[in-house]
Amino acid sequence: MLKRYNIILYSTNKIVNSCRYVSQSMLKSTVNEKTGIATVIINKPPVNCISLELLNKINTEINKLQKDNIRGMILTSVRSLQKVFCGGLDIKEFYNPNPDRLAKYLTNLQDTWLSLYMTSFPTVSVINGHSLGGGCLIAMCCDYRVMVGPDYTIGLNETKLGVVPPKWFQDTMAAIIGHRKAEVSVIAGKTYTTDEALQIGLVDESSPDIDNAYKKGIQFLNSFEKISPWAFKMTKNISRQPISQWLIDNKQKDLEFVFNYMQTPSVQKHLGLYLQSLKK
Numbered sequence: 064m065l066k067r068y069n070i071i072l073y074s075t076n077k078i079v080n081s082c083r084y085v086s087q088s089m090l091k092s093t094v095n096e097k098t099g100i101a102t103v104i105i106n107k108p109p110v111n112c113i114s115l116e117l118l119n120k121i122n123t124e125i126n127k128l129q130k131d132n133i134r135g136m137i138l139t140s141v142r143s144l145q146k147v148f149c150g151g152l153d154i155k156e157f158y159n160p161n162p163d164r165l166a167k168y169l170t171n172l173q174d175t176w177l178s179l180y181m182t183s184f185p186t187v188s189v190i191n192g193h194s195l196g197g198g199c200l201i202a203m204c205c206d207y208r209v210m211v212g213p214d215y216t217i218g219l220n221e222t223k224l225g226v227v228p229p230k231w232f233q234d235t236m237a238a239i240i241g242h243r244k245a246e247v248s249v250i251a252g253k254t255y256t257t258d259e260a261l262q263i264g265l266v267d268e269s270s271p272d273i274d275n276a277y278k279k280g281i282q283f284l285n286s287f288e289k290i291s292p293w294a295f296k297m298t299k300n301i302s303r304q305p306i307s308q309w310l311i312d313n314k315q316k317d318l319e320f321v322f323n324y325m326q327t328p329s330v331q332k333h334l335g336l337y338l339q340s341l342k343k
């Protein structure tokens with residue numbers, strides 16, 4: 064039986080020296096058996112945007128780590144991408160979608176958010192690049208955020224694509240920076256530089272380089288060494304349960320609404336234009 068571990072969601076290959084397992088594609092996960100800390104690295108070039116397959120892998124991995132009783136987790140992006148933590152949800156999943164796949168995607172998105180937001184172990188995102196839309200969402204699900212800077216951006220920019228960030232996206236941000244600031248932010252689809260994100264409390268620490276950001280993440284996880292895992296889990300649960308319970312109670316309604324809304328001609332038109340604007 065493994066010790067209880069913390070999780071840092073982070074993108075580097077060289078930190079972990081004692082690996083329990085590594086999955087080869089899209090998501091690399093390693094657990095340092097001495098410390099009990101997992102490092103989960105998103106590795107989907109060119110910009111780590113979240114396809115249905117990646118979503119499945121993230122959710123499966125979080126659930127595995129949950130069973131393994133890790134002490135903590137770092138979530139990050141592979142270093143070779145250099146400037147992107149996560150480019151958000153894969154817009155191609157929403158543009159001219161296959162209805163069956165879209166329904167699967169949206170269901171998986173709900174489930175992955177619930178898994179990551181409610182982990183019973185501490186989590187850190189080491190944000191080593193731009194983190195937009197769904198990328199910002201997964202970073203916000205973690206208990207602590209360390210962002211590399213100064214030149215990266217983070218934010219829920221959905222309105223810039225002509226789509227509405229669902230209630231649970233908005234609630235996740237409001238729980239971190241407060242309702243008013245979150246409202247202003249999501250309405251305008253605002254993105255923040257590392258310094259601005261630090262200033263409004265969207266991230267907890269900044270760092271000029273990835274190694275240092277990772278160390279800060281580990282320090283955060285180590286701060287729980289003397290806290291009972293049970294006390295951690297129950298306290299986090301009380302803090303986050305009101306937000307997660309809304310989705311649990313409204314899953315089907317939320318799914319149906321988004322599923323229909325995404326396929327309306329107006330949303331499809333905006334998504335098409337946005338996708339085009341991203342093309343080189």
Ligand SMILES: CCCCC/C=C\C/C=C\CC/C=C/CC(=O)SCCNC(=O)CCNC(=O)[C@H](O)C(C)(C)COP(=O)(O)OP(=O)(O)OC[C@H]1O[C@@H](n2cnc3c(N)ncnc32)[C@H](O)[C@@H]1OP(=O)(O)O
Nearest residue numbers: 112150151152153154155193195196197227321341342343
């Ligand atoms: C009660 C009412 C509720 C109603 C709710 C209803 C519906 C809501 C449901 C769900 C909401 C939908 C939520 C969406 C959340 C999102 O995540 S949307 C996506 C947000 N992300 C972005 O806007 C990022 C866009 N990308 C960039 O800005 C840049 O790519 C980058 C990340 C800064 C990196 O720049 P870089 O110069 O390195 O790379 P390129 O821009 O050249 O990109 C390379 C390549 O990748 C493609 N690409 C980039 N991002 C995405 C993406 N998110 N999805 C798909 N494809 C992407 C880009 O097009 C390039 O492709 P190529 O030219 O073919 O190589």
